[in-house]
Amino acid sequence: MLLSRTRTSIVDIARAAGVSKSTVSLVLQKSPLVSETTREKVNAHIKELGYIYNRGAANLRQSKSKIVGIVVNDLTNSFFAELAVGMDMVVQSAGYVQFLAHSGESVDRQREVIASMRENGIAGLILSPARGTEASDIKALVGGDIPVVVVVRNLPGAKVSTLLSDNYAGAKAAVRHLISLGHSRVAFMGGFQDTAVFGERLRGYRDALQDAGIAAEEKYTIHSAPSRAGGVVALERLMTIPERPTAALCLNDAVAFGVCDGLRAHGLEPGKSFAIIGFDDVIEAKTAVPALTTVSVDPQGMGQRAAQLLLKQINSGQRDQEAITTSVRLVVRQSCGAPVKQLEEIE
Incomplete structure (x- = not known):
């Protein structure tokens, strides 16, 4: 009795070559992202199993x-x-x-x-x-x-x-607001240095300080993951700085929430013991306690x-x-409302 031969699929090639289905797809597309060794192995199994890539059918599927x-x-x-x-x-x-x-x-x-x-x-x-x-x-x-x-x-x-989003203008407006409240020691907290967003927001932060005649000290730029956990880590680093800042612009709202968590762990109250501004204006920013001052990106x-x-x-x-x-806009809420006199008493 003759058995009908089933059609070879990308899954069959992937299984035989010991790679993912997506890697086989990249090989078929002649992507330079696949190493030569992997490409040769996959192509050998394609030939062995008799797989034929129907590019026309793939293009037709995509067009519809x-x-x-x-x-x-x-x-x-x-x-x-x-x-x-x-x-x-x-x-x-x-x-x-x-x-x-x-x-x-x-x-x-x-x-x-x-x-x-x-x-x-x-x-x-x-x-x-x-x-x-x-x-x-x-x-x-x-x-x-x-x-x-x-x-x-x-x-x-x-x-x-x-x-x-206009990262530069948003960061600059946020720091100007903190300066207008009397803060001269302002930190920039959170983020990976090798991302464009970090660079644009850091530049706005520094230019706002420079415009006000305040030196942007390197020790006040604190790197961490752009997450809530990263904000906690950044706050711990900030607490070790001599003449530590009284306010901070955070890379995003997630970092700002983490900074608030870290402050509370040290018995300090966000918005009273330390002024915080986030960036993004996510839904939780409005309902947080204290409500988060932030740059709204929508x-x-x-x-x-x-x-x-x-x-x-x-x-x-x-x-x-x-x-x-x-365009972006600064949304002022309670997290940046502490007077400088009170802040300086905690050092």
């Missing part, structure tokens, strides 16, 4: 796709969760569905999830790049056949549309605008590059 890929850095951060919600509102109303993933700040995971999305025929991609992503990576990751919008973190030279609105920009390119079939910088 109603799926939008969205890759962000960290969905445990409320900012990115709200950003994704804003995107989904627009995507769904246009009859598309979103394929959402987070990179966890790993360029390797970012490569894998984007390869998987492409394999499923996404119509376009919105990407907040992981730490260490280079402009040259974008073409290797997605090719030139689908529209891409880069959000939150800029990648100069990537030749794709970008949607960013995460959901930003997500909506990014999705609109991508859908415009998908529907028009054009790849025109647009660079949009959204």
Whole structure:
């Protein structure tokens, strides 16, 4: 009796080669992100198993796709969760569905999830790049056949549309406000040094101090993960500084919440013992105790605008590059309200 031969799939190739399905997809797309050793191994199994890659069928599937890929850095951060919600509102109303993933700040995971999305025929991609992503990576990751919008973190030279917030102006306004309250020792807390957002907000912080005739001391810039846990770590470092600051601009609201946690662990009250300003204005900022003074980026609105920009390119079939910088505003609440006289008494 003759047995019918089932069609070889990418999964079969991946299993035989001992690699992921996404890696096989990258090999088929001739991506430079795959090492030569892995490429040779995968190609050997492709030949052995008789797999034929139907590029025409893949392109046809993609052209009719109603799926939008969205890759962000960290969905445990409320900012990115709200950003994704804003995107989904627009995507769904246009009859598309979103394929959402987070990179966890790993360029390797970012490569894998984007390869998987492409394999499923996404119509376009919105990407907040992981730490260490280079402009040259974008073409290797997605090719030139689908529209891409880069959000939150800029990648100069990537030749794709970008949607960013005015990080510099927001940081400068925040520090000016702290100075207007009488603070002269202001820290900048949280964030990775090798990200564009960190650099832009740090520059605004420093320029605001310089404009007021205050030296920006290096010891007052405290690096940590851009998370709530990172904020706690940053606060512990701040507590060891001689002549420690009386106020801080935090890289984002998550760090600011962590700084508040750290202050309370030391018996200090945010907004009374130390002035804090965050950045993003996530939903929890308004209901926190004390309510968080922050630079409002409007995460959901930003997500909506990014999705609109991508859908415009998908529907028009054009790849025109647009660079949009959204305005921000300082929202003053209770977390920055302590008088300097009271603050100096805790040192």
